[in-house]
Amino acid sequence: xxxxxxxxxxxxxxxxxxxxxxxxxxxxxxxxxxxxxxxxxxxxxxxxxxxxxxxxxxxxxxxxxxxxxxxxxxxxxxxxxxxxxxxxxxxxxxxxxxxxxxxxxxxxxxxxxxxxxxxxxxxxxxxxxxxxxxxxxxxxxxxxxxxxxxxxxxxxxxxxxxxxxxxxxxxxxxxxxxxxxxxxxxxxxxxxxxxxxxxxxxxxxx
Amino acid sequence: xxxxxxxxxxxxxxxxxxxxxxxxxxxxxxxxxxxxxxxxxxxxxxxxxxxxxxxxxxxxxxxxxxxxxxxxxxxxxxxxxxxxxxxxxxxxxxxxxxxxxxxxxxxxxxxxxxxxxxxxxxxxxxxxxxxxxx
Numbered sequence: 341x342x343x344x345x346x347x348x349x350x351x352x353x354x355x356x357x358x359x360x361x362x363x364x365x366x367x368x369x370x371x372x373x374x375x376x377x378x379x380x381x382x383x384x385x386x387x388x389x390x391x392x393x394x395x396x397x398x399x400x401x402x403x404x405x406x407x408x409x410x411x412x413x414x415x416x417x418x419x420x421x422x423x424x425x426x427x428x429x430x431x432x433x434x435x436x437x438x439x440x441x442x443x444x445x446x447x448x449x450x451x452x453x454x455x456x457x458x459x460x461x462x463x464x465x466x467x468x469x470x471x472x473x474x475x476x477x478x479x480x481x482x483x484x485x486x487x488x489x490x491x492x493x494x495x496x497x498x499x500x501x502x503x504x505x506x507x508x509x510x511x512x513x514x515x516x517x518x519x520x521x522x523x524x525x526x527x528x529x530x531x532x533x534x535x536x537x538x539x540x541x542x543x544x545x546x
Numbered sequence: 547x548x549x550x551x552x553x554x555x556x557x558x559x560x561x562x563x564x565x566x567x568x569x570x571x572x573x574x575x576x577x578x579x580x581x582x583x584x585x586x587x588x589x590x591x592x593x594x595x596x597x598x599x600x601x602x603x604x605x606x607x608x609x610x611x612x613x614x615x616x617x618x619x620x621x622x623x624x625x626x627x628x629x630x631x632x633x634x635x636x637x638x639x640x641x642x643x644x645x646x647x648x649x650x651x652x653x654x655x656x657x658x659x660x661x662x663x664x665x666x667x668x669x670x671x672x673x674x675x676x677x678x679x680x
Contacts, residue, residue, distance in 0.1 A: 409650070419650075457651040528654045546650045 396429035401454040405461035408433065409453040409533045409546070415442050417532035421459050421515060428471045436512035439519070439529045444508055446474050455546045459525070463514030468507075551601040553582065556608045558626060559599040568639070570630060571599070572621070574611045583611065587618050604629055 342348065351358055402408070406422045408431070420442050423432045431449055435442030519525050535541065551557070557573045566589060575583035577593055584599075585591040591611075606624040608617065621627075630636040648656070 407651070455650045457649060524655050524658060525651070527658070528651055531654065533650070543646070544650075545647055 395425060395427055396449055398425050399449065399454060401456070402431070402449070402452075403458070405459045407455045407457040407459060407529070408447070409455060410442075410447060410451065411453060412451045413447075415445075417534055418442050419455070419529050419531070419533060420445075420447075421461070421519075421529070422454075423461065423464065423466045423469075423511075426469070426471050430471070432466060432469055434508070434511055434515065435529070436515050436519070437508050438512060438516060439526060444469065444504075444511060446471075453546055457525075457528075459515065460518040460521075461515070463518065464511055466511065551603060553596065553601065554605065555610050556606045556620075558602045558604040558606065558630075559584070560602060561594070561598060562600050563598040564594075570602070570626070572606065572608070572617065573599075574608065574617070585614070585617055587614070587621065602630070602635070603633070 347358070402422055402425075404422060404424055407419050408422050410416055410418050410420060410433075418435070418440050420433045420435055420440070423434060423444075426432055426446065428446075429449070430446040431452065432444065433442070433447045434444045437443050516526075519529065553573060553576065555573060555575065559571055559573060561567055561569045561571055561584075566586075569586055569589065571584040571586045571589070571594070573582045574585045574591065577583055580597075581593045581595055582599070583591060584594050591614075604624070604626055606620050606626060608620045612620065631640065
């Protein structure tokens with residue numbers, strides 16, 4: 341082992357003795373008072389966890405502007421345009437709304453097929469959208485009196501606030517222009533995907 | 547009934563199993579009852595079982611086991627590539643490959659084109675029907 345590791349050469353380089361490092365002067369630990377209380381049984385300390393929460397790893401085939409096929413939910417089969425990945429890991433996606441009725445929406449990467457068709461997304465600004473934008477609005481609880489329990493509850497309509505509609509319009513305006521530049525792309529995004537006879541998903545190239 | 551395509555030196559064959567699946571190779575020598583020595587411009591010359599080959603109609607003029615340069619020259623002289631790609635078998639394989647590599651968007655465009663073509667054909671048919679009944 342001595343010869344195999346070349347220890348003789350290291351010694352010779354250092355003039356006969358093995359090179360030594362000076363021990364770093366340890367910082368003086370503050371004087372601790374002995375504890376007043378010792379627990380009866382030794383309690384195990386939980387292991388330290390240094391993992392950081394990160395957004396899900398994005399598949400290499402999904403880049404901004406990719407056309408995705410949504411596989412589940414009320415928009416299953418719809419072909420939509422991918423905008424960006426949010427910090428929660430979900431994908432921000434839009435129809436565009438005028439073309440296929442899919443609004444600005446979050447979608448999980450696992451429920452999506454990425455096609456190799458890309459749309460030019462350079463004219464679109466998606467900086468302002470994040471997970472909080474899509475979160476449920478917290479309503480102030482109203483204290484109900486006894487009499488009001490017997491009244492029919494007022495139907496609360498979920499009206500989309502106007503600023504969300506304007507956001508949709510502004511994102512879609514630039515997108516629709518670049519979509520109309522490619523022939524047939526608009527009708528492609530308006531059509532739903534479905535498996536037909538003879539299509540083998542494991543052999544299809546998307 | 548008699549055989550038309552023979553195993554001979556210079557016969558072009560299609561590999562139908564194995565690492566070189568789908569390649570066109572030239573039989574440059576026969577090793578024994580089951581194996582042949584084959585060669586192609588883009589592969590190392592090697593042995594292959596006849597069961598892994600399908601013979602084609604194309605034959606080139608070479609001597610037994612030519613070197614690579616002579617082989618490539620003979621293939622060029624006989625214009626094997628164009629003969630293959632213009633044959634119905636070769637054209638079928640090209641179409642199969644193209645269809646397998648189609649994108650989802652390409653499949654959509656093809657569907658639109660098929661509908662359009664069917665519409666034009668139907669219109670012509672209707673016109674002809676009207677002429678024969680009138």
